[in-house]
Structure formats: structure tokens, C-alpha cells
Amino acid sequence: MSSSSLLNIGIQATQANQTALSTIGQNISNVNTEGYSRQRVDLVTRPDLSGVFVQDIERITDRFLTQQVWTDTSSYNQASAYADLSSRLDNLLAADTHSVSTALDDYFGALQSVVDDPTSTANRELVIAQSDALVKRFNNLDANLKSQAETINAQMDGYASQITSLAANIADLNAKISAAAATNRSTNDMRDQRDLLTNRLSEIVGVTVVDQSSDQYSIFIGNGQPLVIGSTGETVVSVLGVDSAQKELALVNRDEIVNINDEIVGGRVGGLIKYRDEALNDARNQLGMIAIGFAESMNEQHHLGINLNNEFGADLFTDMNDDFLQQKRISANGNNQSVLNIARVEIQQTDLLQASEYELVVGDGNKLTLYRSSDGKQVRIDQLTAAADIAAVDQDQFYRDPDGKFLSFAIDGIKVTINTGTDLIKGDRFLIQPVTSGAEDLSLSLHDGRLLALASPVKVSNDIDNQGTGAASVAVTDSKAGAFATAGELSPPIEIVFNDPASSPSGEMTYTVYDMTDPNNPVVLELDPLVGPLSDQAFTSGGGIQLDGFTVTIDNQPRPGDRFSFDFNLDGVSDNRNAFALSDLQQEKLFDHGSYQDLYGSLVEKVGTHTATSVISEQASKAVLDTTTSAQASVSGVNLDEEAAKLVQFQQAYQASAQLIRVSQTIFDSLLQSI
Missing domain, CATH: 2.60.40 (Immunoglobulin-like)
Incomplete structure (x- = not known):
């Protein structure tokens, strides 16, 4: 081997080892750089013992692990967004300061006070005050739920802008990487940057990434809708959905706007959509249903009583079938x-x-x-x-x-x-x-305690000569019936008289209902010509006697000749029978799923269960992401100990290469001296 060949080998070795040292220095300097993948010099021997050259500076990555990190990042961010919002909703519904259950307890507590003393002006005003407080509790809780929905809308606007920006940047990097690769320039740093942007995109929304052989990333969103193809990044916008109060994501593709909201899974956007559809909307609908059922049942019962002015009760709360509200739905x-x-x-x-x-x-x-x-x-x-x-x-x-x-x-x-x-x-x-808007629409319609219809409009009187154990009660069924057509009167007043069983063909107790418009000339009452006069009617203890607008129930066992009179309850100030009926609605199964409290309790329980499940899902997703990230870091991350060892290795190789150049020079000088 000639000295010139030896010199060339030394020069090549020096250059190759210098490149290796520079690459190691680049790795060490970027040990804390987000998204950096370590690089390695690929040294290849030249044929015929003619030296070494740098074939490539390789970027060390694992495509499978990178794709898995994006998938797991998307899953974790969806679970995290859902868990965070669901926890807020759970705290909101369960907190005493916002709980409808607490306000319902206070309202029915006030009703119980007025049941105990319906003549008390203070008790009546307390019912009005607690009614107003309950209405505000419904309104405020609904306003909080609407505020969450508006916050989600604002986030959807922001995320649409971020997705568009990231897509444009990734498309730009696609173009730059292609251009650099065509001129044999290094693309490692640009590829790192592109992977980092893709990871940030997966935090926002679930994506599918296809790594093309031509160094291009094709990224798809939703159900395969193209977001990035080559150097082209599409635009994502937020639009009003079927519900005009909710923002949804859509893809602008060649002037066509394609709604992809229902197809989005993963990322923070996926978490927002899932939370809104599964938890927030459901909570607002259940709250609205409770408010509507509460208002309608309370109003219906209040209509059946009379107030201190001897008038039938007006709406206590909003008329939920108001024409404006019907059209709003x-x-x-x-x-x-x-x-x-x-x-x-x-x-x-x-x-x-x-x-x-x-x-x-x-x-x-x-x-x-x-x-x-x-x-x-x-x-x-x-x-x-x-x-x-x-x-x-x-x-x-x-x-x-x-x-x-x-x-x-x-x-x-x-x-x-x-x-x-x-x-x-x-x-x-x-x-x-x-x-949906039931809790928002709820309002208090009655503001004067004197107008609370706490008394029954029908007064029941037992004849003082009654010998039996019979006890009569009245339940008003229709305040607009003909019996109440004249204000302050029962038309007609009636009397129920029990007959001697011996006079009945069946030998059983019977009764006759009399019209007492003229007390001196009572006549048998006839409500329906097809049924005929109400005389000698079979009696069943506890059975209802259906009359015009009200039902009479007589319990126990009357004796023949016993009489019960029914007239308008004029000035029944101390009567609390309708107040009792209002109070009893607390326990009534007014809904398919139970009472007001039952339904609100099931709402709180359901949200609590969703929250607990979402927190577990978040923790599990985080553990999976940490494992995948660690696996990726073990492949692509910079290990300082390993780099330090390589630094020594290539430093010694560089020194040896320089020594090879000096030896070549010495040989050449010796040859010159020998001539």
C-alpha cells in the first residue's frame, strides 16, 4: 500500500469520525429537546481496503411505537377531558349550594308548616319564599349546565383553529422533507418536528396516519376524511349542529362542508363530544323533566283548592304548556x-x-x-x-x-x-x-301568601244524629266542573243518606244522593240521564262516589239514617286539606321512575357512576400511555451514558486516524530523503 493510499484512508477516517463526534454532540445537546430522536452515523467500508465513508446519519425510531404513542395519546386525552368535566358536573349536582334536593326539602318543609297552621300569614309567606328559592335553584343549576355547554362551544371553536393550523404545518413539512430528500439533504430534524406536530394533533383529536413511501404523511380524521394529503392541509371549522345551541366540527373539502362531529373519536375533542352527549345533555334533560313534572303536578293540585278569597287556586308555578314554551320545544x-x-x-x-x-x-x-x-x-x-x-x-x-x-x-x-x-x-x-329547557323556564307565578289555595272547596258535615262509624272525605277532581260554576257556591249542595238494608232487594246497605238546593224540598240527584237518579246505590266502604267535579269516599260502616252533607267551604280559613294534598306530592310516584327526589337522586347517582368510571378509564389510559412512551424513549431517546461511551470511542478513533495521517507523512518524508 502506497503512502498516498494510507493518507487517503487516514483523511477519510478522520472525516468519518469527526462526523460521528458531531452527531454524538448533537444527541447530547438535544437530550432535553421535546420530540428529538437520537441519531446514529452509519459507517461503511470502501472496497479494496481503501477506507471508510459515512453512508447516512440515521434517525433512530420505531414506526410501530410512534403510531402507538399517537393512538394512546389520543385515548388518554379523551378520557382526561371527559373525567375532568364529569367531575365538575358531579360536584355541581351534589353540592348543597346547588342541589335541587336540598331546595325541595326546604320547600316541602315550608308546606308542612302551613299544613300545621294554614291561618298563619308568616307560614304562608314562608311557602312563597321557599317556592321562589326552589325556582332559583332550578334556574341557577340549569344556568351552570348551559355555561358548561357554552364553554364547550368556545373550546370547539379553538380546537377547530388549532387542528387547521397543525394540519397546515404538517403539510408544509411534508413539502420541505420531499424537497430536502430530493437534494440529499438531511431531513431528520424536520421529521422529528413533523412527528411532534402529529403528536400534538392526536392530543386534540383522534387521527389515522399513513406514512407514505415518498416521505409524506397522509392524515385522516373522523371516518376516513382526509385532513392532510401531501403538501395540502384541509380546513376544519366549527358549525352549528342539529341543535343550534351546540357547536360541531366540520371539514371544508373543496368548498364542501362535511360535518364529521359524529365520527370523531379520541383526543380532547372526542372527550368534549362524548361528555356533552352522554352526561351534560342528559343531566339538563333530566333536570328539565323534574322541573316540568314538579310545576305541572303542583299547579294541577293547587287549582283544586281555594284561597283566602274563596277563589280556586291559580298557577303556582309556570304554565309549562304556555304557547311560547310549546313553540320553543x-x-x-x-x-x-x-x-x-x-x-x-x-x-x-x-x-x-x-x-x-x-x-x-x-x-x-x-x-x-x-x-x-x-x-x-x-x-x-x-x-x-x-x-x-x-x-x-x-x-x-x-x-x-x-x-x-x-x-x-x-x-x-x-x-x-x-x-x-x-x-x-x-x-x-x-x-x-x-x-331540555324545563328548569330554565320554571318561574314563580304566585307571590301573595293569601292567594295560596290551601283549603278544599267542599265542606263535609256529619249529621249530629249519626249512629254509625262512617267518616266522609272529599277529593276534588275538576275545579272547572259545573258544580263550581258559580263562585263561592257548590251547585248543587248535596246530602248522602244511608238507607235501611231491609228495604234493599239485596239486603245490603245502600245510599241515596240528594240535591239540597232547597233544603225544605230535597230531590234525588241525577247527574246523567242515562244512569238515572242516584237512589238506592250499593255501598262499599272506602269506595269512591263519583260526583260532578269531586269524589266522595266514606270509610268504615255507617248506620241506616246516617247523613253526610256537602257544601261550598266558604271562608274555610283553617282548612288545610289541599295543603295536605300539595305536601303529599313529595312522596307520590309522579314519574315513570319515581318522585321528584327519586329522579334527582338517580341523576346524581348516574353522574357519580359516570365520573367514577371515567376517572378509572383516565388512570388506565395514562398507565398505557406511560408504558408506550417509555418504550419509545428506550428506542429513540438519548441515553447520556451510552453517548458518553461513544464519545470516548470515536474520540480515540479520531486520534488514531490523525496518527495514521502522521505515519503516512513520515513514510513519505523518509522516501524523499532516500532519493
Whole structure:
């Protein structure tokens, strides 16, 4: 081997080892740089013992681990976002300062005080005060839930902007990497930066990344919608969804806006959407259902009593079937082709209400399908029982006029009526929210304690000569019945007289109901000509006697000749029978799932269960992410001990290479001297 060849080998070795030392220095200096992948020099021998050269500076990564980190990052951030929001909701519902349960206890406690002494002005005003406090508790809790929804909307706006920005940056790096690779320049740092941006993107939303052989990342979002293709990054925007109060994500693709909200899984956006759909909306619907059921049942019972002015009770709380509120509960989709005149949702039976939203969709052949969001149940409206006319529609019935412009159906305790100026057209959609704003809409309608209808309008009198153990009570069923048509009177006043069993063909106790309009000339009462006079009616202890607008119940065993008189309860200041009835509603099973307290308790329990589950899911996702991240770091991360050892190794190799150059020079000098 000539000295010139030896010199060349030394020079090449020096250069190669210098590059290796520079690469090690780069690794050491970036040990704390986020997203940096360690690099390694690939040294290759030249043929025929002619030295060494640097074939490549390799970026050490594991594609599988990198992809797994993105997947696990997306899963963890979804679980974390959901757990954080669910914990806030759980604390909100359970806190005494916000709890509807606590306010209900205070309200019914005030009612019990007025039951004990209905003549007390202070007790009556306490009921008004606690009613107002309960209304505000519903309103404030609903406002907090709406505030969370508005915060989510703002976050959706921000995340849409971040996704668009990250997509544009990744697309730009795709172009730069391709250009650098084409001119044999190093792309390692740009690839690290691209992976870091992709990781940040996966924190926000779940993505699918395809690593093309041409050094390009293709990134897809939702159900395979392209977000980044080559050097092109698409735009993501937030748009109003079916519910105009909720923001959703959409992809702008060649001037076409494609809503991808229902397809998004993973990342903080996925956590927000899942929380809103599964927890927040459900909580607001259940709260609204409690408020509607509470107002309707309280108003209904209050209507059956009389106040200190001898007048039947007015609405105590909001009339939940106010025309404005009925129209507020339904909205037409902005893309509908039919022209909507007016639409309403009436609360028909509170015990059948569901804490859910619905969507009515017009399909082929004007087939009408109702989708219930809480459980995904589908109902074909046009296959319900047909009603005679629009006013006669009752539960599980529908009516559609021949012109196709009037539609009404009743299901789940609600009655929906839609009037369009044109026929409903395939693709038309209507969002129905029967209970969503119930807590927001609740208000106190009565503000004067004297107007509390705590007394029953019917007074019961036992004849002083009664010999039996019979005890009569009255339950008013209709304050608008003919018996109460004249203010301050029972028309007619009646008397129930028990007859001698011996005079009955059956030998059993019977009674006769008399019209006592003229006490000196009582006549047998006849409510229905088809039924006839109410004389010699079979008596059953505890059985209800149905009269006009009220029901009489006589317990125990009367004796023949016993009499019970019923008249208007004029100036019944100390009467508390309707107050008792109002108070007893606390324990009544007014809903399909129980009482007010039962339903609120189940809401708190459900949210608590979701929260506990989400926290466990967050912890599990974090453990998985930590494991994957550690595995990736073991491959791509910089190990200072390992780099220090390599530093010594290549330093010695560099010194030896320099010595090789000196030896070559010495040989060459010796040759010159020998000539």
C-alpha cells in the first residue's frame, strides 16, 4: 500500500469520525429537546481496503411505537377531558349550594308548616319564599349546565383553529422533507418536528396516519376524511349542529362542508363530544323533566283548592304548556325544503315523559320516523293508531290531514303538532326538545301568601244524629266542573243518606244522593240521564262516589239514617286539606321512575357512576400511555451514558486516524530523503 493510499484512508477516517463526534454532540445537546430522536452515523467500508465513508446519519425510531404513542395519546386525552368535566358536573349536582334536593326539602318543609297552621300569614309567606328559592335553584343549576355547554362551544371553536393550523404545518413539512430528500439533504430534524406536530394533533383529536413511501404523511380524521394529503392541509371549522345551541366540527373539502362531529373519536375533542352527549345533555334533560313534572303536578293540585278569597287556586308555578314554551320545544332544520308555519310540543302526561331529545325525519313516501336520542329507539309515526282529528290525538296516536299540511302525534307523554305551508318533503328534519329547557323556564307565578289555595272547596258535615262509624272525605277532581260554576257556591249542595238494608232487594246497605238546593224540598240527584237518579246505590266502604267535579269516599260502616252533607267551604280559613294534598306530592310516584327526589337522586347517582368510571378509564389510559412512551424513549431517546461511551470511542478513533495521517507523512518524508 502506497503512502498516498494510507493518507487517503487516514483523511477519510478522520472525516468519518469527526462526523460521528458531531452527531454524538448533537444527541447530547438535544437530550432535553421535546420530540428529538437520537441519531446514529452509519459507517461503511470502501472496497479494496481503501477506507471508510459515512453512508447516512440515521434517525433512530420505531414506526410501530410512534403510531402507538399517537393512538394512546389520543385515548388518554379523551378520557382526561371527559373525567375532568364529569367531575365538575358531579360536584355541581351534589353540592348543597346547588342541589335541587336540598331546595325541595326546604320547600316541602315550608308546606308542612302551613299544613300545621294554614291561618298563619308568616307560614304562608314562608311557602312563597321557599317556592321562589326552589325556582332559583332550578334556574341557577340549569344556568351552570348551559355555561358548561357554552364553554364547550368556545373550546370547539379553538380546537377547530388549532387542528387547521397543525394540519397546515404538517403539510408544509411534508413539502420541505420531499424537497430536502430530493437534494440529499438531511431531513431528520424536520421529521422529528413533523412527528411532534402529529403528536400534538392526536392530543386534540383522534387521527389515522399513513406514512407514505415518498416521505409524506397522509392524515385522516373522523371516518376516513382526509385532513392532510401531501403538501395540502384541509380546513376544519366549527358549525352549528342539529341543535343550534351546540357547536360541531366540520371539514371544508373543496368548498364542501362535511360535518364529521359524529365520527370523531379520541383526543380532547372526542372527550368534549362524548361528555356533552352522554352526561351534560342528559343531566339538563333530566333536570328539565323534574322541573316540568314538579310545576305541572303542583299547579294541577293547587287549582283544586281555594284561597283566602274563596277563589280556586291559580298557577303556582309556570304554565309549562304556555304557547311560547310549546313553540320553543321544536325547531326545523335549516336545510328543510318545506315551509314551516308553526309547530308546538305540548306536555300531555308528565308521568310518561322521557329525559331525551328527539329528531323527526321525513323519509321516502312521506314515511315519518322519530329517533329518541337517549336510547336510539325508533318509532314509525305513520304506523301509530290513527286519531279522528287533530284535537283528539292522544298517546300513541297520530293524525295527518289529507292535504299533508297538518301533522300531530303523541308519544312519551308529549303531543307534537306541525303545520307547514307545503307538504313535508323527504329529508326534512325537526329537532324536538320537550324537557331540555324545563328548569330554565320554571318561574314563580304566585307571590301573595293569601292567594295560596290551601283549603278544599267542599265542606263535609256529619249529621249530629249519626249512629254509625262512617267518616266522609272529599277529593276534588275538576275545579272547572259545573258544580263550581258559580263562585263561592257548590251547585248543587248535596246530602248522602244511608238507607235501611231491609228495604234493599239485596239486603245490603245502600245510599241515596240528594240535591239540597232547597233544603225544605230535597230531590234525588241525577247527574246523567242515562244512569238515572242516584237512589238506592250499593255501598262499599272506602269506595269512591263519583260526583260532578269531586269524589266522595266514606270509610268504615255507617248506620241506616246516617247523613253526610256537602257544601261550598266558604271562608274555610283553617282548612288545610289541599295543603295536605300539595305536601303529599313529595312522596307520590309522579314519574315513570319515581318522585321528584327519586329522579334527582338517580341523576346524581348516574353522574357519580359516570365520573367514577371515567376517572378509572383516565388512570388506565395514562398507565398505557406511560408504558408506550417509555418504550419509545428506550428506542429513540438519548441515553447520556451510552453517548458518553461513544464519545470516548470515536474520540480515540479520531486520534488514531490523525496518527495514521502522521505515519503516512513520515513514510513519505523518509522516501524523499532516500532519493
